[in-house]
Amino acid sequence: MKRIGVFVCHCGHNIGATVNVTEILKELSRYPGVVHCKDYKYMCSEPGQKLIKDSIAGEELEGVVVACCTPSLHEETFRRIADSAGINRYLLEIANIREQCSWVHTDPEKATSKAATLIKTIVEKTKLNDSLEPMRIPVKTKALVIGGGVAGLQASLDIANSGYEVVLVEQNPSIGGHMAQLSETFPTLDCSQCILTPRMVEVGQHDNIDLRTYSEVEEISGYAGNFKVKIRGKPRSVDLEKCTGCGDCWNLCPVMNKPEIRVMQSVSDSMDPDMRSNLDAVIDRNGCAREDIIGILQGVTDEYNWLPRDAICYVAERLEIPVSYVYRIASFFTQFSLEPRGKHIIKVCLGTACFVRGAPRILSQIQSDLGIAPGETTEDGLFTLETVNCLGACALGPLMVVDEDYHGRLKFTRVMSALDSYK
Amino acid sequence: MAKLANIGDFEKLMETVKAGRESSARSVTVCCGTGCVASGAHDVIAKFQEELKTRKIDAEISSKATGCHGFCERGPLVVVFPDRIFYQRVSAEDVPEIVDETLVKDKVIERLLYSDPVSDEKITHEPDVQFYKRQQRIIFGSNGMIDPTDMDDYIGLDGYAALAKVLSDHSSDDVLDVIERSGLRGRGGAGFPTSRKWRITGAQEATPKYVICNADEGDPGAFQDRSLCEGNPHSILEGMAIGAYAIGASEAYIYVRAEYPLACKHLEIAINQAEDRGLLGDNILGTNFSLKIHIKKGAGAFVCGEESALIASIEGKPGEPIPRPPYPAEKGLWGRPTNINNVKTWASVPYIINRGADWFAGIGTEKSKGTMIFSLVGKVNNTGLVEVPMGMTLKELVEEIGGGIPGGKKLKAVQTGGPSGGCIPSELMTIPIDYEELAKVGSMMGSGGCVVMDEDTCMVDVARYFLSFTVAESCGKCTPCREGNGRLLDILVRICGGDGKEGDIELLKELAGAITDGSLCALGKTAPNPVLTTIEYFRDEYEAHIKDKCCPAKVCKSLITYSIVADNCTGCLACLKACPAGAVSGEKKQVHVIDQAKCTKCGACYEVCKFEAVSVE
Amino acid sequence: MITFKLNGTEVEVEEGTTILEAAKEHGVEIPTLCYHPAFEPYQVCRVCLVEVIKDGQSKLVPSCGYKVEEGTEVLTHSELVLKRRRTIVELILAEAPNSERVLAIAKDLGIEKSRFESKREKECILCGLCVNACNDIIKVGAIGFAKRGTQREITTPYGEFSDVCSTCGACASLCPTGVIKVEEISDSEIKPILSEFDANLSQRPCIYVPFPQAVPNRPVIDRENCMYFKTGECRICEIVCQPEAIKYDQDEEITEEEVGAVIVATGYDLYPIERMKEYGGGEYTDVIDGLQFERLLSASGPTQGEVRRPSDGRIPKRVAFFACVGSRDPEHHCSYCSKICCMYMVKHALLYKERVPDGEPVIFSIDVRTSGKGYEEFYTRAKEEAGIIYIRGKPSRIIKEGDGYEVWAINTVTGKQIRVRCDMVVLSTAIIPTVGAPELAREMRIPVDEHGFLSEVHPKLRPVESLVRGFFLAGCSQAPKDIPDTVAQASAAASKVLEMFARGEILAEPHIVWVDEDKCATCKVCIDACPYEARELDEEKKAVVVSDALCQGCGCCVAACPTGATRQKNLDDEQLSRMVEAIFEQEKEHSGSD
Amino acid sequence: MNKKKNIADQINPEIRDALLEMGADGIYRCYQCGKCAGTCPWFPVGTYDFPIFRLPLEAALGMIASSEDKDELAAEIDKIYRCVGCEACVDQCPHGINIPSIFRAGRRLLVDFGSYPEILKSTVRKIHDVGNPVGEPREKRSDWARDLNVPVFEPGMEFLYFSCCISSYDPRVKSVARAVAGILQKAGISFGILQSEESCCGEAIRRIGSETVYEEVAKANTSAFERNSVAKVLVNSPHCYTSFKNDYPELGVKFDVLHISEHLSDLIESGAIKPDKEFAKKVVYHDPCALGRQNDIYEAPRNVLRSIPGLELLEVENFNHGLSVCCGAGSGGLWMEWDKDERIAGVRVTQLIDTGADVIAVACPYCLQMLEETAKSMGHDIPVMDIAEILAESCL
Known part of the structure; x- marks a missing residue:
């Protein structure tokens, strides 16, 4: 049977007020295996500890039970006493008669009885305790710091400067945290970035710190001293070794708004069917590739005398090119017109030959009579006036062609009569 | 039309055709070029066919509609073979008389003959007509003799003989040597030696190679290419085939201007006929050389006359020039080596092959070989297409061939090279027609437009006119051309409008310099030429417009005023009726008055007044 | 390599380099307008003309597209040029x-x-950058050229709103004259990409470096908005990157590390301003939070340090600062005090007064907690210098009045109502744990309090250690605190780690379990029962083996083991039965007695 | 003898304990931040100084209606009866302190001493005598339904329709009850009314402070409900709703209560009622405090209005849903005579009109009376209609 020593602490009045300590001592001293019973007002104080230490030696105790407060507070203190007194520290046990007894009971008699029971159970446990040694687990001397703000930076530097390796994981593309965003810091009004950037650079260049920006900790397993950490490095789409940070890419990237991809609304079903069949015919005749665009638009002009909007959209749809491209071609060449044109097309030749023979006077005459400028169509849609740079019949200058008929050697008096035949 | 299997078949065909056409046969030709058609040529030819049929003599005497003879001023033209009696300004009514008298009885009808404006002497035979006498019509020669839609006519005049010759015993290098020795230079305007251009394209490894005929002819006042395409399409096709053979191309495009429907039609017919005959398409005449020719119609853009813009237009892109180098010879159509030449250049090739390089080199000056076709227009009596040997002086061209200036007016200037050319003053008429000579005086050969201007033309207004043309036709892509020429035009309009300012001339010159050096393509670079040359030679007119606010030629509207000369005015109300703006007032027999506020300066009254009662100050 | 003379000096460059690039390499600056390194040189503005003399002939060529030729002489700034x-x-x-x-x-x-x-009418110089970008690079083709000559313009078809424009803004950012506006091209809502670093007050491109002094100073591509990841087009950054560092196909990589200790310093975020409905948070553009005002004050901020209103850029004449927004409000938001707001509000007011001398800072607060070293003195000095008007009272409403705002509050000192008109309001919102940090902590089984802050072993005695051994806490992840405390706590955490490393080992309590191999029936029930995954079946021994280090002595396996093969040191079954007997005897004694 | 006035604060624990005992909440939690006072409807009125943020501390010191000076006491009593119980302050208070509960405790003390406003005394007496604040005889309670053959409630009927005293007696507000009855009949709902057995739900007088009379009527009502084994009660007044839902359970009685807007919204959704006639007007909905803020019913009334064709629903900017401003009729406000230009309803009417609406929609008889009367006194002729009346126009 082991020689067990019991030491009961009053803990000021925390225990003493509700638990009758002397009663406890009396009861415990009679308990089998208990060879030594003492109490003290503050067992955790220096004298209290000395009392235990001396009793162990004096009474050659093989087991100690200290009835006091929660083990999480002073277990370590008393076990150190056991060490220094020469017995194995795990032969000393704590009976918690404060948090688990005196603090939670008001009836002194029941509290005292419960305290005694508690102490007795621990005595029984101590009797069969073996002497053990604390386990020594080797520690991997490498640290992981999560978060690259000022806190993470400071901790990493302290550890790294002490010669140990650090893995610093930061979820944003750069370390610096919120402090980098501040203008100046109170109370000294230092410029926040001026005092933080040196730290950041130091971390960036420190060979003990493995900096992992734009990364997140996926999972941590293992135990203190031997953690296994999974770090997910989000793709930067930039090769850090090759990149020199010259800034060309971020100065030239033009996309500044969130793009929202939209598809051109099809016009083929909302347009009138026979125009669509005409257009299909023209496209089949000329080919359906981008380079046939001019031939196609000429076909449409032959058909409708101008390029209706639905036609332009449909052609763009069939050739799978942007409407803006077809619109550009349609507005570039004079043969194509985006406005409906008159029944008869009047072409006044302004070639050099006709010009010197008075073509401008003819033109202004027609303009004033029909009331339209070149490129416009009369209200009644009868005439469209256009100017052309040489019709190849300079001998007949000044010359005017209406649809297919040539009217040469015009005199401004006879101009309007020539047009009457078309009214 | 059976397909010719080999060169031998072709030679046999040529003999049979030639035999069928002995020269003495009596026949009548009517010029159906656009100019004559505009004056009613179609009715004339129809009437001939009708008359011959009614008289049942259409078997012996044939009538033929041919391409343009060149003398448009006197259209519709009729020439009676074999002794080439030349009737001009023939109307349908004259046809029965011609058939009876000339065709049947071989008598000449005086009234239809051409009378020499100077000597008033009647000339019966076409070659003697003063307009044709000094010309040397080679490329244009057969225009008046063949029906463009009938291939045999062309074959009859040694058509495709050159191609057969090349295919039978010429290697591509041989062809290149012949062309080089002939000294042929590009007829498009820049005059780049044709053989060197073919060599560069030929030397490229990348295939396939392309050959392009530039029939865009945007210059106002120039219509030779049109007449050639309409009148003699086969000569162009043959020239292109020979060129393609020399360069090693198997695909070719002819880029025709949208405003030339007749030319497109005749070219298409010619291509189909040639393919049916095996003279185009796959394995021409049984050899392993083949050539497919496509026709691409332009859509109305003068800038597409420029090489890279033409290529862009064929590729379906807007006609905007692309910076060079790389030149089309290295990287042209679809990024492949491409050789582009003008219609007239291609048309010259068959003649050089047939008649030999030395013959061609014999014509023209030391550096500019062969003949040049000019469209002689403007204030000249004989308007029309003229083919003259290089080296002839402008004076001979205008006075002898052109028949001088109508209305007894004095010659003031001749404008050559279209909107990119310059105005050459009358004092310099003695310079010969030569690439370098014309360039020296600030103008250029260009595509052959030659506009004659008399004393009534205001040179500032002419410069403004050319600028307004180039600004309207500029593609607007590069700053100097779009903005520079735009500003040039603004200044000229300001000067013509009477608010010219001190220093405007220097500003014009500075701008012109920046435009010429800075523009991306030839259109931009040459646009200021009319301004520069008119400033150079007619600076006094500019000073008059700016300082004295008066237009010597009395053309610029805001600088002239029309007023009635009281003592000449008989009150005949002629000008009152003619005035579109209702600016003339006055009773019958009373002296009329022009209300300056309403007068739009259209000049109608001046023209109508028979009593010279209208004065222009 | 090609040699040529540049402004009189012999120079050698690679074949195919344009004159502009060659000049740039040799420090000669040639002006450009329509040039963009990622595009085919359009060569239309002609501003970059230089004189090239080739075998005696001089001509002007656009240096942006003209390739250097052997033996030519280039004059970039000659008199003619x-x-x-x-x-x-x-x-x-x-x-x-x-x-x-x-x-x-x-x-x-x-x-x-x-x-x-x-x-x-429009100040467009037709350089074509926007059209070429939209058609050839982004390949959407919403805009294009139209007409020609002096009428040439850049427009959407028929001048109407485009139905294909993706509002990416490439055209607007490339335009040298800034005349093209996305809102004129598309009528759909334009959502600018907001710079997180500038607290959503400025715009950033898709490839970016958060701020100039970033470490590492390398860009990252925002894959959510980058055109390449949406349509496979654009690739401008790849084209212009000489060292070819852009890797679109780079995917995430998972790496494993073995570490001895973990310091959690995940920092803080601000309470979302959108939740303060009564103050118009998230709705009124000029009602902003503390970090946004910091960015306005910062020289590298969106307004280069000038205090300007986010809505219209005007300098605010009177700015109201609200304290305890979301803090000390157990009913709706956070119950705790965020500790640093009182102090940074004083600083904000002082800096605002410095930037806007005739400005008027008004602070609504209920207490001013200046608990740090030198804080009270700073507070007193700042009030005097900045002429801060302190109103004791928490405002109830902010109402938009015209282009300003009206604050409804009570001056609890006088008890009277007060309505303050001001141009801008800065809400000092509460400090909360960084978004995502509490979840991460729970995954690592580190205990967190009800606000999401990490729980320390003991607030006074062991403030930097987490309850789970080996984890240490630093900074605002543990609780709101100012920078001095944060740094101090970081060093403390570091020293704790160093202590562990210095010892090189950890002493662990020995009361772990052991397995009596003969009794073990290899039924593996205990393996699943163990929460710390400390038990494995050893095939040769035909028995379960315990990893001493992993075992935390919780005893689950002992309870689960049907054969009693698993036993715990110093807590053997026998001991337990003895202890129970002791209790019964005690009961018998006492019950017998009363 | 003029006693020197004692200006120092006193601490009298007795009053404090009495207040606590009478339900005063959170008097220790308040840190006087003043946020409550800014949302109180009296704030926008601007002419009455109402520092309610001081109330918890005054209660803690026991200084509610404790001054000896006669005028000061009258002013204090007037101040205590200014609170309209809209609980806007409760919503904003960082500690969720129920300021109205403190006012109610003070009022119960005053009622016990009998020193509370005369007008309210007469109202309480009327309710005590005839069970309605208007003073009309009990038998006339169901006169509004005489020609609608609305059945008397019998066990087995699904709903009891409890029409609030105002909508039973007041000639103008009667049309609300008639509209409700008409709609329910059209939808074929089995319901009935209790006629003279009903009496006032007592919500107002409890908040005025007379707990005794409240208990009287409450017990009368519950016994009537039990007698007729009523399981579900339909009410059109949010005050009856909050009384039956939150107060009556204290008496240990259990029955379901449904505000008419909730039921109408369900009926429309299920298709039982089809609002087909056009009501092409711009309507702004005023959230009653007892329905919205206190019982979280915001969307049901709006669903009813949105379902009516042609009706364009507007909101008061900045002051809608939980941030709405009270009409000033709650907790006895309906009967208090505050002078014309110092009325809460004046502020609310201006806000409602500024939205440019043609009609003001309400869901509470108190709001209807107060807003209509105030609008008229301010010279606006804008109609004020209950949502039931509007729905009736569209579906009957």
Whole structure:
């Protein structure tokens, strides 16, 4: 049977007020295996500890039970006493008669009885305790710091400067945290970035710190001293070794708004069917590739005398090119017109030959009579006036062609009569 | 039309055709070029066919509609073979008389003959007509003799003989040597030696190679290419085939201007006929050389006359020039080596092959070989297409061939090279027609437009006119051309409008310099030429417009005023009726008055007044 | 390699380099307008003309597209070049008299004003950058050229809103005169990409470095908005990157590390301002939070340190600062005090007064907690210098009045109502744990309090250690605190780690379990029962093996083991039965007695 | 003898304990931040100084209606009866302190001493005598339904329709009850009314402070409900709703209560009622405090209005849903005579009109009376209609 020593602490009045300590001592001293019973007002104080230490030696105790407060507070203190007194520290046990007894009971008699029971159970446990040694687990001397703000930076530097390796994981593309965003810091009004950037650079260049920006900790397993950490490095789409940070890419990237991809609304079903069949015919005749665009638009002009909007959209749809491209071609060449044109097309030749023979006077005459400028169509849609740079019949200058008929050697008096035949 | 299997078949065909056409046969030709058609040529030819049929003599005497003879001023033209009696300004009514008298009885009808404006002497035979006498019509020669839609006519005049010759015993290098020795230079305007251009394209490894005929002819006042395409399409096709053979191309495009429907039609017919005959398409005449020719119609853009813009237009892109180098010879159509030449250049090739390089080199000056076709227009009596040997002086061209200036007016200037050319003053008429000579005086050969201007033309207004043309036709892509020429035009309009300012001339010159050096393509670079040359030679007119606010030629509207000369005015109300703006007032027999506020300066009254009662100050 | 003479000096460059690139390599700056390194040189503005002398003949060529030729001489600033360039720039200046870039180039050439009056309705110089970007690079084709000559313009088809424009803004950011506006091209809502670093007050491109002093100073591509990841087009960054560092196909990589200790310093975020409905948070653009005001004050911020209102850029004459927004509010938001707001509000007021001398800072607060070293003195000095008006009272409402705001509050000192009109309001919102940090902590089984802050072993005695051994806490992840405390706590955590490393080992309590191999029936029930995964089946021994280090002595396996093969040191079954007996005896004694 | 006035604060624990005992909440939690006072409807009125943020501390010191000076006491009593119980302050208080509960405790003390406003005394007496604040005889309670053959409630009927005293007696507000009855009949709902057995739900007088009379009527009502084994009660007044839902359970009685807007919204959704006639007007909905803020019913009334064709629903900017401003009729406000230009309803009417609406929609008889009367006194002729009346126009 082991020689067990019991030491009961009053803990000021925390225990003493509700638990009758002397009663406890009396009861415990009679308990089998208990060879030594003492109490003290503050067992955790220096004298209290000395009392235990001396009793162990004096009474050659093989087991100690200290009835006091929660083990999480002073277990370590008393076990150190056991060490220094020469017995194995795990032969000393704590009976918690404060948090688990005196603090939670008001009836002194029941509290005292419960305290005694508690102490007795621990005595029984101590009797069969073996002497053990604390386990020594080797520690991997490498640290992981999560978060690259000022806190993470400071901790990493302290550890790294002490010669140990650090893995610093930061979820944003750069370390610096919120402090980098501040203008100046109170109370000294230092410029926040001026005092933080040196730290950041130091971390960036420190060979003990493995900096992992734009990364997140996926999972941590293992135990203190031997953690296994999974770090997910989000793709930067930039090769850090090759990149020199010259800034060309971020100065030239033009996309500044969130793009929202939209598809051109099809016009083929909302347009009138026979125009669509005409257009299909023209496209089949000329080919359906981008380079046939001019031939196609000429076909449409032959058909409708101008390029209706639905036609332009449909052609763009069939050739799978942007409407803006077809619109550009349609507005570039004079043969194509985006406005409906008159029944008869009047072409006044302004070639050099006709010009010197008075073509401008003819033109202004027609303009004033029909009331339209070149490129416009009369209200009644009868005439469209256009100017052309040489019709190849300079001998007949000044010359005017209406649809297919040539009217040469015009005199401004006879101009309007020539047009009457078309009214 | 059976397909010719080999060169031998072709030679046999040529003999049979030639035999069928002995020269003495009596026949009548009517010029159906656009100019004559505009004056009613179609009715004339129809009437001939009708008359011959009614008289049942259409078997012996044939009538033929041919391409343009060149003398448009006197259209519709009729020439009676074999002794080439030349009737001009023939109307349908004259046809029965011609058939009876000339065709049947071989008598000449005086009234239809051409009378020499100077000597008033009647000339019966076409070659003697003063307009044709000094010309040397080679490329244009057969225009008046063949029906463009009938291939045999062309074959009859040694058509495709050159191609057969090349295919039978010429290697591509041989062809290149012949062309080089002939000294042929590009007829498009820049005059780049044709053989060197073919060599560069030929030397490229990348295939396939392309050959392009530039029939865009945007210059106002120039219509030779049109007449050639309409009148003699086969000569162009043959020239292109020979060129393609020399360069090693198997695909070719002819880029025709949208405003030339007749030319497109005749070219298409010619291509189909040639393919049916095996003279185009796959394995021409049984050899392993083949050539497919496509026709691409332009859509109305003068800038597409420029090489890279033409290529862009064929590729379906807007006609905007692309910076060079790389030149089309290295990287042209679809990024492949491409050789582009003008219609007239291609048309010259068959003649050089047939008649030999030395013959061609014999014509023209030391550096500019062969003949040049000019469209002689403007204030000249004989308007029309003229083919003259290089080296002839402008004076001979205008006075002898052109028949001088109508209305007894004095010659003031001749404008050559279209909107990119310059105005050459009358004092310099003695310079010969030569690439370098014309360039020296600030103008250029260009595509052959030659506009004659008399004393009534205001040179500032002419410069403004050319600028307004180039600004309207500029593609607007590069700053100097779009903005520079735009500003040039603004200044000229300001000067013509009477608010010219001190220093405007220097500003014009500075701008012109920046435009010429800075523009991306030839259109931009040459646009200021009319301004520069008119400033150079007619600076006094500019000073008059700016300082004295008066237009010597009395053309610029805001600088002239029309007023009635009281003592000449008989009150005949002629000008009152003619005035579109209702600016003339006055009773019958009373002296009329022009209300300056309403007068739009259209000049109608001046023209109508028979009593010279209208004065222009 | 090609040798040629550049402004008189012999120079060697690789074949295919353009004159512009060659000049740039040798420090010669040639002005450009329509040039963009990622595009085919369009060569239309002609501002970059240089003189090339080749076998005696000189001509002007656009240096942006003209490739260097062997043996030629290039003069970039010859008298002729400058003369022509001056005229051309004057022509462009007439088109766009107010464009900064054009004015800058004009100034270099000594041009103040263009002699030509500007006729263009829109200040567009038709350089084509926007059209080429939209059609050839982004490949959407919403805009294009139209007409030709002096009428040439850039427009959407028929001048109407485009139905294909993706509002990416490439055209607007490339335009040298800034005349093209996305809202004129598309009528759909334009959502600018907001810079997280600038607290959503400025715009950033898709490939970016958060701020100039970032470490590492390398860009990252925002895959959510980058055109390449949406349509596979654009690739501008790849084209312009000489060292070819752009890797679109780079995917995430998972790496494993073995570490001895973990310091959690995940920091803080601000309470979302959108939740303060009564103050118009998230709805009124000029009601902003503390970090946003910091960015406005910061020299590297969106307004270069000038205090300007986010809505219209005006300088606010009176700014109201609200304290305890979301803090000390157990009913709706956070119950705790965020500790640093009182102090940074004083600083904000002081800096605001410094930037806007006639400005009037008004602070609504209920207490001013200046608990740090030198804080009270700073507070007193700042009040005096900045003339801060402190109103004791928490405002109830902010109502938008015209282009300003009206604050409804009670001055609890006088008890009277007070309605303050002001131009801008800064809400000092509560400090909360960084978004995502509490979840991460729970995954690592580190205990967290009800607010999401990490729980320490003991607030006073062991403030930097987490309850789970080996984890240490630093900074605001543990609780709101100012920078001095954060740094101190970081060093403390570091020293704790160093203590562990210095010892090189950890002493662990020995009361772990052991397995009696003969009794073990290899039923593996205990393996699943163990929460710390400390048990494995050893095939040879035909028995379960315990990893001493992993075992925490919780005893689950002992309870689960059907054969009693698993036993715990110093807590053997026998001991337990003895202890129970002791209790019964005690009961018998006492019950017997009363 | 003029006693020197004692200006120092006193601490009298007795009053404090009495207040606590009478339900005063959170008097220790308050840190006087003042946020409550800013949302109180009296704030926008601007002419009455109402520092309610001081109330918890005054209660803690026991200084509610404790001054000896006669005028000061009258002013204090007037101040205590200014609170309209809209609980806007409760919503904003960082500690969720129920300021109205403190006012109610003070009022119960005053009622016990009998020193509370005369007008309210007469109202309480009327309710005590005839079970309605208007003073009309009990028998006339169901006169509004005489020609609608609305059945008397019998066990087995699904709903009891409890029409609030105001909508039973007041000639103008009667049309609300008639509209409700009409709609329910059209939808074929089995319901009935209790006629003279009903009496006032007592919500107002409890908040005025007379707990005794409240208990009287409450017990009368519950016994009537039990007698007729009523399981579900339909009410059109949010005050009856909050009384039956939150107060009556204290008496240990259990029955379901449904506000008419909730039921109408369900009926429309299920298709039982089809609002087909056009009501092409711009309507702004005023959230009653007892329905919205206190019982979280915001969307049901709006669903009813949105379902009516042609009706364009507007909101008061900045002051809608939980941030709405009270009409000033709660907790006895309906009967208090505050002078014309110092009325809460004046502020609310201006806000409602500024939205540019043609009609003001309400869901509470108190709001209807107060807003209509105030609008008229301010010279606006804008109609004020209950949502039931509007729905009736569209579906009957």
